[in-house]
Structures are given as C-alpha cells and as structure tokens.
Amino acid sequence: MARCLVLTLLFQVYCLVSTVGLPLPLDPTELLQLGGDVGGGRLSVDPADLREASGDFGGFTRAEPLAVYHPRGAGDVAALVRAAYSTGGLRVSARGHGHSISGQAQVPGGVVVDMSHSHGRKHASRALPAYSAAVGGHYVDVWGGELWIDVLNWTLANGGLAPRSWTDYLYLSVGGTLSNAGISGQAFHHGPQINNVYELDIVTGKGETVTCSATTNSDLFFGALGGLGQFGIITRARIALEPAPRKVRWIRVLYSNFTEFTADQERLISPKHGGRRFDYVEGFVVAAEGLINNWRSSFFSPQNPVKLSSLKQHTGVLYCLEVTKNYDDSTTNAATVDQEVDALLGDLNFLPGTVFTTDLPYVDFLDRVHKAELKLRSKGMWEVPHPWLNLFVPASRIADFDRGVFHGILGSRTSGGPILIYPMNKHKWDPRSSVVTPEEEVFYLVAFLRSALPGAPQSLEELARQNRQIIDFCADARIGAKQYLPNHKSQHDWEEHFGPERWARFASLKAEYDPRAMLATGQGIFPPSADSSAPLLSDS
Ligand code: FAD
Numbered sequence: 030m031a032r033c034l035v036l037t038l039l040f041q042v043y044c045l046v047s048t049v050g051l052p053l054p055l056d057p058t059e060l061l062q063l064g065g066d067v068g069g070g071r072l073s074v075d076p077a078d079l080r081e082a083s084g085d086f087g088g089f090t091r092a093e094p095l096a097v098y099h100p101r102g103a104g105d106v107a108a109l110v111r112a113a114y115s116t117g118g119l120r121v122s123a124r125g126h127g128h129s130i131s132g133q134a135q136v137p138g139g140v141v142v143d144m145s146h147s148h149g150r151k152h153a154s155r156a157l158p159a160y161s162a163a164v165g166g167h168y169v170d171v172w173g174g175e176l177w178i179d180v181l182n183w184t185l186a187n188g189g190l191a192p193r194s195w196t197d198y199l200y201l202s203v204g205g206t207l208s209n210a211g212i213s214g215q216a217f218h219h220g221p222q223i224n225n226v227y228e229l230d231i232v233t234g235k236g237e238t239v240t241c242s243a244t245t246n247s248d249l250f251f252g253a254l255g256g257l258g259q260f261g262i263i264t265r266a267r268i269a270l271e272p273a274p275r276k277v278r279w280i281r282v283l284y285s286n287f288t289e290f291t292a293d294q295e296r297l298i299s300p301k302h303g304g305r306r307f308d309y310v311e312g313f314v315v316a317a318e319g320l321i322n323n324w325r326s327s328f329f330s331p332q333n334p335v336k337l338s339s340l341k342q343h344t345g346v347l348y349c350l351e352v353t354k355n356y357d358d359s360t361t362n363a364a365t366v367d368q369e370v371d372a373l374l375g376d377l378n379f380l381p382g383t384v385f386t387t388d389l390p391y392v393d394f395l396d397r398v399h400k401a402e403l404k405l406r407s408k409g410m411w412e413v414p415h416p417w418l419n420l421f422v423p424a425s426r427i428a429d430f431d432r433g434v435f436h437g438i439l440g441s442r443t444s445g446g447p448i449l450i451y452p453m454n455k456h457k458w459d460p461r462s463s464v465v466t467p468e469e470e471v472f473y474l475v476a477f478l479r480s481a482l483p484g485a486p487q488s489l490e491e492l493a494r495q496n497r498q499i500i501d502f503c504a505d506a507r508i509g510a511k512q513y514l515p516n517h518k519s520q521h522d523w524e525e526h527f528g529p530e531r532w533a534r535f536a537s538l539k540a541e542y543d544p545r546a547m548l549a550t551g552q553g554i555f556p557p558s559a560d561s562s563a564p565l566l567s568d569s
Pocket of ligand 1: 122123124125127130196197198203204205206210211212258264514549551552
C-alpha cells in the first residue's frame with residue numbers, strides 16, 4: 030500500500046513535469062516530501078544519494094538524477110518501471126556499482142535504481158547453490174545487483190563452489206558485467222561470464238517481469254547478455270558454478286619480442302593445445318614507466334624483485350605473459366602441478382631468467398585487484414579520473430596494432446596505467462548474445478586502464494586525446510577493432526559498431542522490450558522519447 034502511494038506520487042510528480050515538457054527543474058525537497066521513506070522501495074532525493082548516482086568510476090562525466098530508488102526486490106523494480114512507463118517514459122537507469130567509465134549508468138532528470146546496495150535485502154534471502162543435471166550442473170540464483178565478491182564468498186561458504194568465469198576485479202555487479210560480457214583470463218576456456226549464465230529474470234522497459242533462458246524467451250535472454258542494459262533490468266541471474274580449487278600457482282614471464290609473446294599466448298589458448306592447459310591466460314605491456322607504479326606489478330616484489338635495468342639490453346617495450354594453474358593442496362596435487370607447469374612453460378619462448386612464481390589461495394588470486402585498490406585508495410590514487418579504453422583487436426592485425434600503438438602513438442610516453450593484452454577464442458562466445466566482437470576466431474582484449482593523476486606528466490585531456498588517436502589509427506588502418514564497454518557518440522557510430530544485421534536485431538529488440546527508450550539512456554544508443562505523445566520505437 031505504502032509502495033503504491035510512493036509510486037502514485039512519483040507518477041503525479043512526473044505528470045506535472047511532463048505536461049510542461051522535459052527537463053523541468055523540480056525542487057528536490059518537494060520530491061522528498063512526496064517520496065520519503067515509506068517502506069517497500071525507498072525513493073530518495075538525499076543529496077548524498079544524488080551525488081553518488083551522479084558520478085562513476087570514470088570520474089569525468091557527471092549528471093544528476095531527479096531521485097534514487099532503493100528497491101527491496103524485483104517487485105519494487107517492476108513497480109517503478111511500470112509507473113515510469115505509464116508516465117510516457119520517465120528515464121530509469123539501473124546502477125550496479127557505478128564502475129562505468131563514461132556515464133553509462135547516469136540519468137539526468139530521471140531515476141537511478143540503486144541495484145547494488147539493495148537496502149533492506151537480507152543476507153538470509155540469498156538462495157543456496159543447487160545442482161541440476163537438467164540445468165547443466167551446479168548453479169546459484171543471485172540478485173542482479175549482487176557484487177561478484179559476495180557471490181564468490183557465498184558459494185564458497187555453501188558447498189565450496191565458485192563461478193567459472195570472472196572479471197579481474199570482483200567489486201562489480203552481476204547485472205553490470207552481464208550487460209557487457211564479463212571477461213578475464215578464464216574466458217579462453219569458459220567463455221565470458223555471459224556464456225556462464227543459465228537463466229535471467231528481467232524487468233523490461235514496460236515493467237513486465239520476464240524469466241528467460243536459452244530455451245524460454247530466448248530473444249530477450251541473449252539480447253540482454255551484452256545488451257548494455259537496453260532491454261530491461263536484470264533482477265536475478267542463474268550463474269553456473271564449479272567446485273572451487275583451493276590454490277593457484279601464479280606465473281609471470283617476460284618477452285621483448287611481440288611476435289613470440291602473442292604466438293605463445295595464442296598457442297596456450299588454442300583448442301589444439303590438447304588436454305594440458307593453464308586455467309588463466311592474460312598478459313600486459315610493460316611500458317616506459319616499467320613495473321613500478323602499476324597496479325598489476327605488486328606481484329613482482331618483494332619476493333620476486335625485478336628491475337628493468339637488469340633487462341637493459343632489451344630497450345623499449347616489454348610484454349609480460351601471466352598464467353595460472355589451479356590445484357588443491359594435497360601433496361599429490363602440489364607435486365603434479367610442478368610437473369604440469371614445467372611442461373607447459375617448456376613450450377614457451379620467453380626471456381630466460383624471467384620466471385616469477387607465487388602460490389596463493391584461490392580467493393586471494395581472484396580478489397587480487399582489490400588489494401591494489403586498497404593501496405591506491407590509501408595514497409589518494411583511486412578516486413581520480415579514469416579515461417579507460419578497451420578494444421577487441423583481431424589476431425591477424427595485432428602486430429600492426431603493436432607497431433602503430435605501443436611503439437607509435439605511445440612510444441616512449443608513459444601509458445598512464447596498466448595495458449592488458451590477452452587473446453580469446455570466438456567460438457567460446459555465443460553469437461546470439463548482443464556483445465560485438467571482431468570477425469575472427471582469435472581476438473585480443475587490449476585494455477588501456479589509465480588514471481589521470483594530479484601532477485602526472487599526462488593530463489586527463491591528453492590521455493583522452495591519445496584514446497581518440499588510437500581509435501582513429503584503428504579506423505584508418507582498417508584494423509577491424511571493436512570497442513569493449515563501448516562508448517559511441519552518435520547513432521551512426523553505434524550502427525557501425527554493431528554492423529547492419531546485428532543493429533537491426535538490436536533495434537528491433539529495443540522496440541519490443543523498451544519501446545519508450547527509457548532504460549539505460551546513459552549508454553547514448555537510442556534517443557529517449559521526450560514525452561508521452563512521442564511515437565513509440567515500435568511505431569516507427
Ligand atoms: P554500472 O556502471 O553500474 O552499470 C553499467 C551499465 O549496465 C549501465 O548502463 C547500467 O544502466 C547497466 N546495468 C547495471 N546494472 C544492471 C542490471 N541489473 N540490469 C541491466 N542493466 C544494468 N570488465 C570486465 O569484463 N573484466 C574486467 O576484468 C573488468 N575489470 C574492471 C575493473 C575495474 C576497476 C573497473 C572499474 C571496471 C572493470 N570492468 C571489467 C568493467 C565492468 O565490467 C563494467 O564497467 C561494468 O559495467 C561495471 O559494472 P557495474 O556493476 O559497476 O555497472
């Protein structure tokens with residue numbers, strides 16, 4: 030009843046606004062009086078809530094919403110979206126953990142649904158992991174705003190299970206990464222996170238709750254996976270699990286020759302490589318500032334000190350291959366892992382004397398970036414602008430990319446942060462999902478994870494300019510790269526990103542599931558209809 034009241038009031042507020050056109054300044058205190066904390070979902074115009082929902086990890090785009098909605102569950106999300114839909118299209122944006130770069134979860138003058146904090150949701154309401162041969166094995170049902178770190182801790186504590194496919198950083202929400210792809214060094218083997226989901230509950234842009242899977246409402250299921258939040262808000266995901274290993278052997282080796290580096294990476298992910306394989310394959314570029322001041326580098330010290338000066342004969346860019354082997358801590362397994370790792374490393378062509386190894390618990394490995402986060406936070410180096418650029422580059426052009434970008438555009442300049450580079454196999458990506466990858470079986474993620482630190486040699490503007498140069502280089506050289514976590518400024522660029530066939534499918538799903546184009550408008554893909562009299566996408 031109380032929830033009904035708040036939604037009715039929200040509706041009335043919106044009607045008031047929309048009768049005179051959008052956007053119309055509304056005194057936030059007015060909305061607070063109308064909304065208030067009334068049980069059910071909580072509509073807030075608290076300045077702290079608005080401030081948080083106005084920004085993101087990128088740190089250079091801000092847009093204030095009218096209000097922030099804290100749902101207690103899927104029913105609240107559906108009620109809010111229904112009310113927004115019936116007003117004619119009040120914009121609504123789910124916010125997972127706000128770790129986007131360019132305002133993708135922001136919604137000026139609309140309502141942000143705070144999925145992550147999920148006020149009032151009780152730990153006890155989490156579902157236990159289960160097993161079903163019919164589903165495909167072990168799985169767990171989780172809230173769409175759950176953070177991956179919490180999913181991991183929960184499934185480990187309840188059966189020693191863990192999701193199979195990861196991101197490097199676990200303080201991201203399930204709905205947020207599934208709306209992109211969710212990739213890390215396991216993707217070559219298990220596919221991205223979107224390939225490791227059995228079922229979703231989605232609140233569509235009409236406020237309808239739809240359960241979908243590969244066999245039921247499959248167009249919505251695959252559309253939403255990698256769908257940039259365009260077709261609905263994911264409120265529940267059924268995640269595939271496996272028995273979790275206990276320990277990880279984590280190994281890094283260095284290369285000065287890019288061709289050998291990528292040949293080894295590609296050999297390691299090749300299905301032809303046989304039964305023996307690492308469990309995780311990544312890599313990164315060791316640019317001018319070397320291994321210091323790089324949040325991927327902590328591993329090299331203190332047990333494994335490495336100085337670039339000791340590699341002086343290799344001038345310029347170095348490349349680091351990073352692999353892991355999982356094992357449990359029984360003596361037999363520990364002995365076997367030595368043999369397996371030696372055999373796998375024996376096939377590789379890295380620089381002699383550059384093997385850096387450490388053993389650690391599986392959870393510590395998965396949660397490695399958080400440790401770096403805490404260090405950076407303590408030095409005031411986390412909450413700074415992050416002009417990140419992520420590209421998928423086809424394997425056939427990765428050497429051209431190296432020449433043009435690492436040796437050309439970047440040259441001896443500092444990169445401003447880690448540059449990841451690792452390959453994946455396209456056949457592990459379901460072609461029915463919405464995510465766009467290059468037209469080749471093997472493609473690389475190249476991730477420029479930059480921070481614009483105060484007083485650093487390169488300003489935010491300069492790093493952003495460099496990103497533009499890299500994108501332009503790829504276009505001019507016809508590299509065939511696709512942006513991951515894409516950010517395009519015009520509809521034409523979006524259409525080019527998808528290509529004609531995929532764009533037609535994406536637009537038709539949008540017309541069906543979010544006809545007023547009111548969801549996740551921060552992605553900038555479809556212009557929202559300005560008022561209730563505007564034609565629905567499906568009418569056009
Ligand atoms: P938000 O930024 O809150 O939202 C992203 C988009 O998804 C928005 O458009 C939003 O409206 C929409 N959305 C959010 N929740 C839902 C939902 N429940 N249903 C539907 N739509 C929703 N990505 C990788 O693949 N691999 C990595 O290793 C990786 N590492 C990262 C490390 C760091 C430090 C950071 C900041 C990001 C990293 N990312 C990585 C990128 C990350 O996957 C995306 O930024 C993702 O969108 C972040 O999730 P979020 O929960 O913060 O989403």
